[in-house]
Amino acid sequence: MRQGAAMSPVEASQRTVEQLVARFGPEVEPLPTSFDMPVVKVRPGALRDVARFLKEDGYAMLLDVGGVDYLGRRPREERFEVVYHFLDVRGLRRIRLRVALPEDRPEVPTLSDLWPSANWAEREVFDLFGIRFTGHPDLRRILMPDDWEGHPLRKDYPLRGPRQAGTPQALRQRFFPLRLDGPPGEPASRPAGDARADRRESGGEGGA
Amino acid sequence: MSEVRRELWVDETGQERMTVSIGPHHPSTHGVLRLIVELEGETIADAEAEIGFLHTGIEKHAENLTWQQAITVLDRMDYLSPLSNNLGYVLAVERLLGLEVPRRVQYVRVLLTELQRIASHLVWLGTHGLDLGAQSIFFYCFDLREGILDILEETTGARMNPSYFRVGGLAQDIPPTFARMVDAWLREFPKRMEQLRAILDENPIWLARVKRIGAISAEQALAWGLTGPNLRATGVAYDVRKAFPYSGYDEFDFEVPVGEHGDVYDRYRVRMAEMEQSARIVRQALDGLPEGPWRVEDRKIVLPPKEEVKRSMEALIHHFKLVSYGFDVPAGEVYQAIESPRGEIGFYVVSDGGNRPLRVRVRPPSFYNTQALPALMRGHLIADMVAIIASIDPVFGEVDR
Numbered sequence: 302m303r304q305g306a307a308m309s310p311v312e313a314s315q316r317t318v319e320q321l322v323a324r325f326g327p328e329v330e331p332l333p334t335s336f337d338m339p340v341v342k343v344r345p346g347a348l349r350d351v352a353r354f355l356k357e358d359g360y361a362m363l364l365d366v367g368g369v370d371y372l373g374r375r376p377r378e379e380r381f382e383v384v385y386h387f388l389d390v391r392g393l394r395r396i397r398l399r400v401a402l403p404e405d406r407p408e409v410p411t412l413s414d415l416w417p418s419a420n421w422a423e424r425e426v427f428d429l430f431g432i433r434f435t436g437h438p439d440l441r442r443i444l445m446p447d448d449w450e451g452h453p454l455r456k457d458y459p460l461r462g463p464r465q466a467g468t469p470q471a472l473r474q475r476f477f478p479l480r481l482d483g484p485p486g487e488p489a490s491r492p493a494g495d496a497r498a499d500r501r502e503s504g505g506e507g508g509a
Numbered sequence: 510m511s512e513v514r515r516e517l518w519v520d521e522t523g524q525e526r527m528t529v530s531i532g533p534h535h536p537s538t539h540g541v542l543r544l545i546v547e548l549e550g551e552t553i554a555d556a557e558a559e560i561g562f563l564h565t566g567i568e569k570h571a572e573n574l575t576w577q578q579a580i581t582v583l584d585r586m587d588y589l590s591p592l593s594n595n596l597g598y599v600l601a602v603e604r605l606l607g608l609e610v611p612r613r614v615q616y617v618r619v620l621l622t623e624l625q626r627i628a629s630h631l632v633w634l635g636t637h638g639l640d641l642g643a644q645s646i647f648f649y650c651f652d653l654r655e656g657i658l659d660i661l662e663e664t665t666g667a668r669m670n671p672s673y674f675r676v677g678g679l680a681q682d683i684p685p686t687f688a689r690m691v692d693a694w695l696r697e698f699p700k701r702m703e704q705l706r707a708i709l710d711e712n713p714i715w716l717a718r719v720k721r722i723g724a725i726s727a728e729q730a731l732a733w734g735l736t737g738p739n740l741r742a743t744g745v746a747y748d749v750r751k752a753f754p755y756s757g758y759d760e761f762d763f764e765v766p767v768g769e770h771g772d773v774y775d776r777y778r779v780r781m782a783e784m785e786q787s788a789r790i791v792r793q794a795l796d797g798l799p800e801g802p803w804r805v806e807d808r809k810i811v812l813p814p815k816e817e818v819k820r821s822m823e824a825l826i827h828h829f830k831l832v833s834y835g836f837d838v839p840a841g842e843v844y845q846a847i848e849s850p851r852g853e854i855g856f857y858v859v860s861d862g863g864n865r866p867l868r869v870r871v872r873p874p875s876f877y878n879t880q881a882l883p884a885l886m887r888g889h890l891i892a893d894m895v896a897i898i899a900s901i902d903p904v905f906g907e908v909d910r
Contacts, residue, residue: 335841335842364872390740458569
């Protein structure tokens with residue numbers, strides 16, 4: 302639904318931001334518009350209410366759920382970010398929600414009951430970043446094998462995978478462990494890079 | 510051969526049920542998709558799709574390459590339409606850089622991505638027909654597509670994965686033979702389309718296999734995040750080219766075909782009409798192709814001409830810097846969506862100001878389209894499963910990335 306013929310889609314989605322601020326107050330924080338796309342930072346606890354509000358407001362499509370790892374670029378309390386893109390196909394409005402999550406407990410409520418499209422998308426973010434979506438009906442790995450260790454899109458995950466033992470990157474992790482490779486909420490017992498190396502009785506791989 | 514696991518049991522109501530595992534290496538799954546189907550007689554009671562077999566870590570790779578290099582890996586996601594991947598990504602980076610490309614570049618990009626759309630739809634149609642037993646259509650489609658691949662080869666040097674669109678323009682100018690080749694192909698196209706339509710449009714077997722199969726409502730399609738022809742077949746006229754024009758699409762005259770029932774037949778009709786519309790765009794782009802530079806003049810972004818590198822110290826430094834380090838992109842984030850043959854492919858690109866992307870998140874249309882497969886299949890016969898898979902036109906390079 303177009304909100305007034307004179308209003309452009311960008312202005313209309315800007316109005317959504319104002320409505321969100323009026324309704325949710327400190328739970329939401331409008332960020333500078335990013336190339337025609339209004340951006341709102343949302344606290345994890347308010348995400349479901351904000352999403353429900355958007356759905357009722359005409360944003361019929363949850364286009365995408367993606368993760369970003371800001372390791373070393375932001376404080377550890379805001380290391381991860383889950384990014385949601387919404388689209389209103391009739392009014393042609395777009396809006397982006399960003400939810401910052403701490404390193405030690407990256408958890409955000411699921412939207413898969415509101416939009417079935419979120420189901421696989423959230424599984425992918427879980428798989429590749431280790432971010433948990435509470436209330437998700439089927440939070441399993443989706444792209445990586447079920448028994449995979451670690452979450453590949455994290456910035457501290459070795460680029461060439463766990464076999465990269467002995468490379469400078471792996472040695473750095475071994476002696477200055479970031480302790481982030483385990484499942485979230487559970488401190489890693491071993492430094493990264495060793496887990497796989499222990500299992501394979503490989504000769505010469507870890508030798509540097 | 511595919512692993513086929515069969516299980517037979519009787520459910521609470523006394524109904525005999527069978528679980529069949531299809532794929533991942535089954536020709537009708539169009540790639541590597543595994544489906545676990547629960548059958549009640551021959552009817553699909555439930556289905557589950559399993560993906561990830563073609564996961565190659567493309568997003569991770571892209572983060573570790575320079576901005577320009579990342580094009581080459583992102584190219585390989587949707588391997589039936591690599592130029593769409595190129596286009597979405599370079600537009601996103603150009604927006605972050607605040608770069609305006611010359612009109613000639615915009616036109617060439619539009620022209621080639623539309624040709625690519627036709628090529629992609631031809632693969633869809635050919636394999637769709639093949640799945641349903643119409644073998645000749647496959648050869649007609651691939652023969653016609655060959656002409657497009659010849660144009661791409663002549664222009665970009667590669668038939669697949671050309672990485673031809675670069676941040677700031679093109680990899681090289683179009684060849685002198687370009688206009689003649691495209692023109693010859695365009696003249697041939699309507700005749701060939703007529704042939705294809707003559708085989709299928711009134712073919713009673715084809716119609717029986719596609720009508721009222723795998724239908725989805727507009728509301729459901731939106732909830733599942735379907736885009737592209739799959740969404741338009743339900744009657745929602747959402748096309749990124751019209752809704753959020755990019756690369757000068759607002760200068761072209763074309764229609765957005767829509768369906769009504771959202772079934773396999775409507776998806777077929779929408780894609781057939783789309784090919785004709787794409788040909789219209791190609792014709793307009795070819796006739797109106799502006800002269801001018803084929804890339805921006807900014808030496809901090811694009812390589813200087815080789816001749817200059819041999820004579821000018823400055824050009825040599827630029828060349829060296831661009832090849833070894835690349836260029837920095839101002840910190841920021843952008844979501845750039847384009848209309849790929851499969852739907853809205855979106856590039857959420859985050860820069861921290863360095864010479865590599867901090868994150869390239871791709872919104873893969875096939876991923877969301879594939880996710881809806883079980884919802885489309887429930888209640889249909891197992892024999893219709895192949896028709897439904899083919900009709901949503903998934904590409905697993907893109908689903909799994």
